[in-house]
Amino acid sequence: MVEVFNYTNFVSSPCIGGVGPVSYPELELLTTKQEIINFTPAQLSHHSTPLYLSFRGRSFIRHHKIRDKISLCSVQFLALDLVFRSPDSKAMATSTILSDLGTEIIIPICAVVGILFSLFQWYLVSQVKLSPEKPADDGKNGFTEALIEEEEGINDHTVVQKCAEIQNAISEGATSFLFTEYQYVGVFMVIFAVLIFVFLGSVEGFSTSSKVCTYDTTKMCKPALMTAVFSTVSFLLGAITSVVSGFLGMKIATYANARTTLEARKGVGKAFIVAFRSGAVMGFLLAANGLLVLYITINLFKIYYGDDWEGLFESITGYGLGGSSMALFGRVGGGIYTKAADVGADLVGKVERNIPEDDPRNPAVIADNVGDNVGDIAGMGSDLFGSYAESSCAALVVASISSFGTTHDFTSMMYPLIVSSVGILVCLITTLFATDILEVKTVKQIEPSLKNQLIISTVLMTIGIAIVSWIALPSSFTIFNFGAQKVVKNWQLFLCVGVGLWAGLIIGFVTEYYTSNAYSPVQDVADSCRTGAATNVIFGLALGYKSVIIPIFAIAISIFVSFSFAAMYGVAVAALGMLSTIATGLAIDAYGPISDNAGGIAEMAGMSHRIRERTDALDAAGNTTAAIGKGFAIGSAALVSLALFGAFVSRAEITTVDVLTPKVFIGLLVGAMLPYWFSAMTMKSVGKAALKMVEEVRRQFNTIPGLMEGTAKPDYATCVKISTDASIKEMIPPGALVMLTPLIVGIFFGVETLSGVLAGSLVSGVQIAISASNTGGAWDNAKKYIEAGVSEHAQSLGPKGSDPHKAAVIGDTVGDPLKDTSGPSLNILIKLMAVESLVFAPFFATHGGLLFKLF
Secondary structure: OEEEEEOOOOOOOOOOOOOOOOOOOOOEEOOOOOOEEOOOOOHHOOOOOEEEEEEOOOOOOOOOOEEEHHHHHHHHOOOOEEEOHHHHHHHHHOOOOOOHHHHHHHHHHHHHHHHHHHHHHHHHHHHOOOOOOOOOOHHHHHHHOOOOOHHOOOOOOHHHHHHHHHHHHHHHHHHHHHHHHHHHHHHHHHHHHHHHHHHHHHHOHHHHHHHHOOOEOOOOEOOOHHHHHHHHHHHHHHHHHHHHHHHHHHHHHHHHHHHHHHHHOOOOOHHHHHHHHHHHHHHHHHHHHHHHHHHHHHHHHHHOOOHHHHHHHHHHEEEHHHHHHHHHHHHHHHHHHHHHOOOOHHHHHHHHOOOOOOOOOOOOHHHHOOOOOOHHHHHHHHHHHHHHHHHHHHHHHHHHHHHHHHOOOOOOOOOHHHHHHHHHHHHHHHHHHHHHHHHOHHHHHHHHHHHHHHHHHHHHHHHHHHHHHHHHHHOOEEEEEEEEEEEHHHHHHHHHHHHHHHHHHHHHHHHHHHHHOOOHHHHHHHHHHOOOOOHHHHHHHHHHHHHHHHHHHHHHHHHHHHHHHHHHHHHHHHHHHOOOOOOHHHHHHHHHHHHHHHHHHHHOOOOOHHHHHHHHHHHHHHHHHHHHHHHHHHHHHHHEEEEEEHHHHOOOOHHHHHOOOHHHHHHHHHHHHHHHHHHHHHHHHHHHHHHHHHHHHHHHHOOOOOOOOOOOOOOHHHHHHHHHHHHHHHHHHHHHHHHHHHHHHHHOOOOHHHHHHHHHHHHHHHHHHHHHHHHHHHHHHHHHHHHOOOOHHHHHOOOOOOOHHHHHHHHHHHHHHHHHHHHHHHHHOOOOOHHHHHOOOOHHHHOOOOHHHHO
């Protein structure tokens, strides 16, 4: 068993009772400040030798020393913990049902199963051929296999050929953009890797000698120079994994979009399964790759670090930094690309020329569809990978200085990765419900099927977490808590993960309520379009602000519960709980852009309006699920950022973050301002790029004879180039703001001011991100509500081209950069600044605060 005794505010008088030195044996502890703290045998009665004594989180001795006649004239106002473990209870305290060998087998096997399942889903999607052939009649999903085009006398060969050509154009545009983006990002990656090595290596003057461990001064740890080397390597691994995750997601999305369109000829059910399976390919590939690369990295680093787990898991934090830094550029660059094209296409095409969405006569239509893949697929994939990597790293860093790390309990240490492994299996079972067990047959079943994915995965994952907490954790253990060791039970850690998981579900459903046109908030926004765009904008902004309330309470409650049970480790695993079903979340999220592309391809290929109605139904459900996905990403980002903040404070050796201190308070103010500055930069970037796009689309309509009549083809390539050039150029300033802020603040103002900046950006960034995403989503679905005209109320506002519809389109274009550029990018801002501060914490603590040192 483990017993912890807390002695807080220990006060000694000049000499106890004024009687001078006491005459009985006492325990002496000499701290780094050469302060003597004494404890009488009475205080140590019934206990064997202390495992270690800690002062503000630092271990000093592993044995006690008895001396006679030592005065208690010592130190005042300290927090001290004595942690005892009886010799015969060591095995019991660290024993877990799951052996270390079992852990070493389970994690990689689950990752490989996830990869194989994704490849199997890809194989099933590939069975839909982009070639003119008539499939066999099996009458599944409530639809006959007879092709609607053939019934209407349209040549099938021409339709399929057109779909293949459009798919190739979208795929080539997306691939070209990503390669261009990755060239710029690659240069950044190399420069930042050098910075990590130089800054961390200089902490001990590039010494190759072993150093005293930070949290256990009785042990020697590996040199700081090697931590710099391994942090650099893990940064590069995280960055490459993030880039590959985004790229693979984009490739499968562009592979599946035309196949979804062709399957829509057979029925909405067939199209839904293709789109969802394609999303699952991305979800499982990303979740499994992220887990496998992290696990392999830990094991390879362990070969060098051996028992120095403190240094091992400090160096692993670079993995999260690499993942999030790539995600930032992917989200910002992709967001600017897609929204510049979308706004340009909508304003000129829909409002000025009164032509349908995705009409092939619109010069910006290919750029718009390319943007769905580079922004909503590649950017979003990198974003959620970054969240997963950072939550895992935050949990591992805290665990390494807790009893898991000090006793080298590998299975308990790998608890976050085991949770993620079980999540892959749970998501695999959940996916089968959508594709095989409860097949979609009608339009009305689409959205409930997607929502069921969230509910089923959450319920099954709760059971999975309970089992993992039972077999992979000892019944009692200690967790590092800002200089103390807090005793935690395994059921308490189960509740921490569970509260994060269910908070994610609550945030998802609240987001759906405020962004789905099936509910009154969006219908009220649509109704406000009767009086023009101004009232639409007012109603939309109000909806976004109001939608923040319940998610913030859900996040606050989960933070309070998880911190109360297991300190910052509890918060980190709560974030991991929210992301434990990441494979299903990504599948649902990627489904939306694939369906959107499928509708665009149907329109451009000149397919029947009945096909477009089916793809629109898929797309409408996809819009709502995309908003739910953004809610998950923002909620998890808040928890991840707080966990990283806690790890940073511990690693930087900050005892308290006092907001009444001027150093901290000015940091809070600046930090709270940063999300506004960042949002201003990204929104203006979209506006500038959209302005060029609008001018180009107008020019082509005015100067190309026969374009409106459909007898001439527009110049798609010029519009693609405008979006590409603008996004590459405009993503650099916002990226630089996020990446340079922690470095500048840490070097010139020190760790206390930086802690204020991190706290301020977290508090304000979460609010803006939720409101921006939900406002944009509500405007988008208000427009679709009017266009679909499925109710009497919607029909009274339509049809397309009416004044209320034009007002809704304007609201949608205003919301586009909010929901797809600024909002989603903000959650990366708060995570990235926190993980960057954590990685550079030793440098800032040693060499930071230059201005305060000078003045």
